[in-house]
Amino acid sequence: MESQSETEHFLRLAIALAKQARAQGNEPFGAVLVYDGIAVHQATDRTLDLCDPLMHAEIACISEYCRASHQIALENYTLYTSCEPCEMCAGAIRSAKISRVVFSVSQAMFDQLRSGSPNCGGTRLLVESGSPVEVIGPLLPEEGLAVFQDYVFESKQARYHRRMAAGGHQDAPAGPENPDR
Numbered sequence: 001m002e003s004q005s006e007t008e009h010f011l012r013l014a015i016a017l018a019k020q021a022r023a024q025g026n027e028p029f030g031a032v033l034v035y036d037g038i039a040v041h042q043a044t045d046r047t048l049d050l051c052d053p054l055m056h057a058e059i060a061c062i063s064e065y066c067r068a069s070h071q072i073a074l075e076n077y078t079l080y081t082s083c084e085p086c087e088m089c090a091g092a093i094r095s096a097k098i099s100r101v102v103f104s105v106s107q108a109m110f111d112q113l114r115s116g117s118p119n120c121g122g123t124r125l126l127v128e129s130g131s132p133v134e135v136i137g138p139l140l141p142e143e144g145l146a147v148f149q150d151y152v153f154e155s156k157q158a159r160y161h162r163r164m165a166a167g168g169h170q171d172a173p174a175g176p177e178n179p180d181r
């Protein structure tokens with residue numbers, strides 16, 4: 001298990017990845033996979049790059065690492081995420097047998113930032129299902145929330161089409177608000 005200073009270091013790395021994802025025109029989320037005090041893989045959300053609504057940072061991080069390292073079960077690994085994992089990612093974390101999840105911004109905090117229907121938050125599913133995954137967070141929430149400063153929430157569909165129309169990866173001006181995650 002990582003020390004307090006290591007935990008904050010890896011969480012800040014996940015937050016930095018979220019900023020990078022936003023700058024690249026993806027959804028602003030990042031994740032880092034840590035084993036034995038070493039960051040073995042990191043990923044940003046790539047939903048808009050790949051036109052793949054499943055390519056959340058957590059899923060990208062787990063899938064890319066497992067395929068590259070030929071690991072099929074990630075016991076004793078910790079996944080650091082800039083935001084509390086959603087229901088889909090919680091299922092992936094469980095399937096990959098990850099031991100620990102550390103997140104910055106909670107789903108409840110995230111829901112307060114945007115209008116629209118609240119999500120239940122994936123870590124609640126992990127805890128209530130009796131999963132052995134240890135869940136820690138919110139940690140450093142002010143730093144995680146700073147990623148969303150002046151961020152316009154809109155549907156993935158709207159963001160994707162605007163991005164395609166702009167012909168690039170830039171975070172083009174927003175269209176009508178239609179929050180969706």
Ligand SMILES: [Zn+2]
Nearest residue numbers: 056085086089
């Ligand atoms: Zn997710």
